[in-house]
Amino acid sequence: MQTFARLLQSLVAGVLLVAVGQGVAATPAQSEVSWPQLPWTSTEPDGVRASAAALAEGIAGTVLWSRQPNTVVPIASITKVMTALVVVNAGDLERTITVPHESIAYCVRHDGSTAGLAPGEVLTARQLLYAMMLPSGCDATYALAEAFGPGQHGFITKMNDTARQMGLAGTHFTDPSGLPVPNDDSNSSTPADLVALGLRAMSQPVFRDIVGTHSYHLPAGPGNREHHWHTTNLLLGDYPGAVGIKTGYTDAAGTCLLFQTVRAGIPLIGVVLHSSTHGAVAAREDAERMLDWVYGPIFSALPIG
Template sequence: MRTCARLLRAVVTAALVVAVGQIATVEQVASAAPIAARTPSFQSPRTQLPWTTAEPEGVRAPGAALADGITGTVLWSRELNTPVPIASIAKVMTALVAIGAGDLERPITVPPESIAYCVRNDGSSAGLAAGEVLTTHQLLYAMMLPSGCDAAYTLAEAYGPGQDGFIAKMNDTARLFGLGATQFADPSGLPIPADDSTYSTPADLIALAVRAMSLPVFREVAGAATYHLPAGPANREHQWRTTNQLLREYPGTIGIKTGSTDAAGACLLFESVRAGIPLIGVVLHSSPGNGALAKDDAVRMLDWAYDPIVSRLPIG
């Protein structure tokens, strides 16, 4: 699906007016009214921005979208409403359910089954050990940065209670957010019980990302490149590094989550802020499993939107 260039110009130009006029900072936006209550206010620009193409060139992903990071208004998309497997992007919802439960300093014991779950399903691991005790906040880093399926399982077990109870909460939250084309069957997004059991659409994932990134705790975790947990009385030392290459390499990137399974291919849900303008995007199945190609797709989309804007800013 392709959104008309006129809408693209209006939305991004309005964001540019806000950025240059310093009407609001990203931090103020994050603490503003709920998403549903926000209405974009467009102003007619005096000059046209130099858009050279109607869409980003060279994007491989069959499913993709780029949106205004404040309202979620889609600027460009491809297969916007087609549901497909999303792999570990599902962990964004796992984080939201855990954060919504409160008490981020709650101590949680890693169950032995979380390790067996990773091994059995060939899931990515944060290197947790059965029996060690971490807080919810620490487990969020363990889940989001190295994409630890052991951490996701541990959080689900604690906050469900149990896997089934937690998955029900994930789906209840999806319905509450109006994500009608999204379904969760596993807290990690692993292909359990089948390849396509956990799925979503670019449209729903943009809406989920806008919700998630409006929460300071989530933004803090999703935007971290590394996290060091010193050894303590009940835990080993851990050093976690993000799997999000865009966060490490593209200026202005502030999150949020990678994903990869055989069924989902390489996926990336991302947000970047340049010149004060937040953009949220997603690419689904950019390649059979190469995260670098998903990152490249995201770069093409972001450069397409930002370059004509940044080149016109009065920056010395």
């Protein structure tokens, strides 16, 4: 508990400086500021149902609490975070991509979620990123992987190469969407690895803007139909300070959520894996319990809104 309290004390130091205002400004540089005692009453959040989880401060990624942090488990569509990172790192997001017919068959074959794309539609890579990350469109994922691989195998190789370069030893991909291909345990990672992946992805402004978007309207154009895409992340627009990131679900992975929040300048990032066997609400509630465990005492102790 003492280690946790010291870590959180340093995390909120900047916020406290703002909160006490002129009192701190008038303190001589050599004087030692006395921080208020922060009232944490438990060493872990209550009621988290996820079988594996982690919560970290959102700057360096120092873990504040975890459950099975290094256990390798399936991660479902959280896989799309790595897919997006590979595409964003490649650049050229205004290039046009024709949606292959196979992208639709791929979704049907594996019962994947879609963005409602039609074969032959022409969208930019940036637009396809919205189609992939908001409604978790596996059709958009296939189109992006095909274009940036080139080909599915080439793209999956890039995903695994990026994971290796990042030191994500517990992470392995076999499909760009996170579908159970070739089996239920494919596309796997650990809570600790996913926190690191989330931090890296959120350091990219393009990625951060996309996953922080609640809904996206693409008007009909010469090469595409009209589309309305809405995020599957129930924290966005519901939990104060939520800025992303990605949901996931398969039978093996259960409901999953990689999330980030920033409140009063305090960033937190976390993940819950297999919160329940169905229903995104359970993952959102797990995330909220973890976030409230940190933010609740901070906001009760500080004279800020």
